[in-house]
Amino acid sequence: MRYIFQGLHGYFTLLIVMIGEGLGLPLPSEVIMPYVGYSAYLGGISLYLGFLIGTLGSFIGSLIAYFIGYKLGYPFLRKYGKYFLIDDKRLEMLHYWFLKYGDFAVFGFRFVPELRALISYPAGIAEMSLLRFSLFTILGHSIWDFSLSLLGYYLHSQIDYIISIAEKFGIYTFIFATLLVLIYVIWRIRE
Numbered sequence: 001m002r003y004i005f006q007g008l009h010g011y012f013t014l015l016i017v018m019i020g021e022g023l024g025l026p027l028p029s030e031v032i033m034p035y036v037g038y039s040a041y042l043g044g045i046s047l048y049l050g051f052l053i054g055t056l057g058s059f060i061g062s063l064i065a066y067f068i069g070y071k072l073g074y075p076f077l078r079k080y081g082k083y084f085l086i087d088d089k090r091l092e093m094l095h096y097w098f099l100k101y102g103d104f105a106v107f108g109f110r111f112v113p114e115l116r117a118l119i120s121y122p123a124g125i126a127e128m129s130l131l132r133f134s135l136f137t138i139l140g141h142s143i144w145d146f147s148l149s150l151l152g153y154y155l156h157s158q159i160d161y162i163i164s165i166a167e168k169f170g171i172y173t174f175i176f177a178t179l180l181v182l183i184y185v186i187w188r189i190r191e
Helices: 007-023 029-042 047-084 088-101 103-111 120-125 130-154 156-169 171-190
Strands: none
Touching (some): 047 130, 088 120, 120 130, 130 156
16 A cells, blocks of 8 residues: 555556546545655655646546536436435535535535535536636645645655555455446446
């Protein structure tokens, strides 16, 4: 786990994991991005390039979520949202917050664990301007991801405990399980 983000393989892994995070899968950026900083401290990757790739990944995931909401709408998410970890109650709450706060909700929710990625779905449902959505999403993701990366870099000595726990489960096992879930969701939707 210490060297998960190392070289080209590390950047690619980071991109894929952060796309999943941007979709709302249980891949918390508050765990992933400090590892970017830690890996940069160890010299495995560049702090700034890691931050940029992580942010690009979360933005791509957010765009996919936005277009799911935009193209498939509220009825689709009510029926299949559980596969994206969105239940009816959460979807209604997010939709309410988006309608009430609009742009600020898209920006502000980027700092709220468990809801950060999910606000993209109601933004798409409400047909928010893609330009405004992209601007507020990139701004929110950038601030969040850079802050977490810096924490991992400067608090590298405290990350050993977190890494030892994560090593017991293995990140590759986690990524493989996540991919299996995605394949299952796609298969269920196509039925």
